[in-house]
Amino acid sequence: MISNRLQNIVDLVVEDNNIADIGSDHGYVLISLRNKGFKSKLLGVENKLAPFKNLENNLKENKINNVDVSLSDGLQKVPSDYKTIIIAGMGFETIQKIIEESKQSIDNIDYFIIDSHTSFQKVRPYFISLGFIIDEEKIIYEDSIYYQLIRFKKDNVKREYTKAELAYGPLNIKRKDNMFKDFIRNEISQKMTIIDKIPSTNEKALKLKSEIKELEELL
């Protein structure tokens, strides 16, 4: 049984096109896609030996012999016919570095499925700047952490997003489901904890108060 976070990443894959999972590690996303009946090519990429071996072993244990693996860095050895790229469970800086180092390959990619574990506010603006739109998104809560999972789709039509949409997601804001509301309340509570520790007239406190007001408007 894969985790809720990984299951939601699998569910974000919409098209049966060739999929590369960068930083595949345990390989559970690829194993689940294959077991679910995905017919196209699947590729697991790892740049470190121990997780690469983990990937190979798990594929073997699950009797999956039609997933390719590559011990390589980021997108550098991903063939151009891989149209969906999953990058999950990494910090934003690593994700950005992987892409910046292979900027020329971006033209071949139709979808990115991203689960950044840091700096979530930077994720949407970055992929939009690369010519993608926000196609689907979800917030999930696992092991006391909120994760924002986002599917970006290549689109030449430029779409304008508000500051709040870029940070918290246009679809999340529109849907306002309970998970989104819990996430926003958690953001507010984190900011309040900081405010409680600093003088109320401090510039940082004033900025945080204004951010809290903006967050409350999203609820």
Ligand SMILES: C[S@@+](CC[C@H](N)C(=O)[O-])C[C@H]1O[C@@H](n2cnc3c(N)ncnc32)[C@H](O)[C@@H]1O
């Ligand atoms: C925390 S694990 C996440 C595993 C899985 N994607 C998930 O979401 O559960 C991050 C993995 O990314 C791999 N990784 C980090 N930078 C990478 C890069 N530039 N190219 C390929 N793999 C990378 C690490 O070796 C590690 O196994």
